[in-house]
Amino acid sequence: MESAAWSLPGTAGLSRGPPLARLGLSHSRLFPPPPQEIADPQRTAFLLRKQWTLYSVTPLYRFSDAHLKDYAQLLSVSIAAEKQKGLAVEVGLELDLDVKVDVSSIPDLTGSNQDQAAILVQLSSRSSAFPQTSERKLVWSGCFCSVSGDDLSKNLPKDFTYLPLFLANGAEKYTSIIGSWFQTTFDCCFRRLAISPFNLSWMAAMWAGCKVDQSASATELVFSVPSLPQPLDISYAIHPEDAKALWDTVQKTPGEITQEEVDVFMDCLYSHFHRHFKIHLSATKLVKVSTAIASAHCNGTIKFLQSKHLIGVLMLLTELAVSQIE
Secondary structure (H helix, E strand, C coil), X not given: CCCCECCCCCCCCCCCCCCCCCCCCXXXXXXXXXXXXXXXXXXXXXXXXCEEEEEEECCEECCCHHHHHHHHHHHXXXXXXXXXXXXXXXXXXXXXXXXEEEEEXXXXXXXXXXXXXXXXXXXXXXXXXXXXXXXXXXXXXXXXXXXXXXXXXXXXXXXXXXXXXXXXXXXXXXXXXXXXXXXHHHCCCEEECCCCHHHHHHHHHHHHCCCCCCCCCCEEEEEECCCCXXXXXXXXXXXXXXXXXXXHHHCCCCCEEEHHHHHHHHHHHHHHHHHHHCCCHHHCEEEEEECCCXXXXXXXXXXECCHHHHHHHHHHHHHHHHHHCC
């Protein structure tokens, strides 16, 4: 599935920064870091067990952590103006808005001391029937982050902030409004981040090699069969201990994973499936990977399932986001 850029008025392709090289996943890379304890798990719990839509983002021009409250106010005005269908809204007025905007920093979502702290944008609203008495309910969340993406950030001019990965959860209308505001305000460009079958196979192998609890759910691979009148998916479930045992026989260098090892791992799974069902999975398309660590779909959505592996998964997603930025 090809990724599609947002078509927002006056913002397509904007970027003051120098082009960033297309990296892609290398043929050999370090294995995900050991499970990492986050200093304040409550600060990152909002990411777990929700479906997030992935985007890559070019560097933000003249973004500052010191102005987060100002950004929240301006976003509130932008949403109010959109709701009022273009009528002017004066900054600073005490408006009875259905939606409240909070913008905050999350230093825990980094992979190194050089990474920029993640930025969380949240929208909350009250019931329209009881706007004065009902409690606010979270309706949308968006998170900008860069986990171990500091190598490229070192080469950017000082006026740029590098947060290449953006995750959104909630109504698409809010994603569009907020994305448009960020693109206009910080001269950046958002692009949907699809996950290719090639990268899904890397995720399957890497996550199979992670230690999980004995009660962990099965590793599941979903394949789409092409060229049929009606859509047909094949689900392939493997016990997590069996997947881990297979990976342990494939991996040659502890702490490192290579393209050859990923290919051997997947070929073993294909051979086992063909032996039992006489179906060549190599002729299908891998569209989804679900493990005890995370669940990822080729349409660019992901669900994080374990806090201790959160940083490792975000590190891989940051690499994928960077590979899409030119």
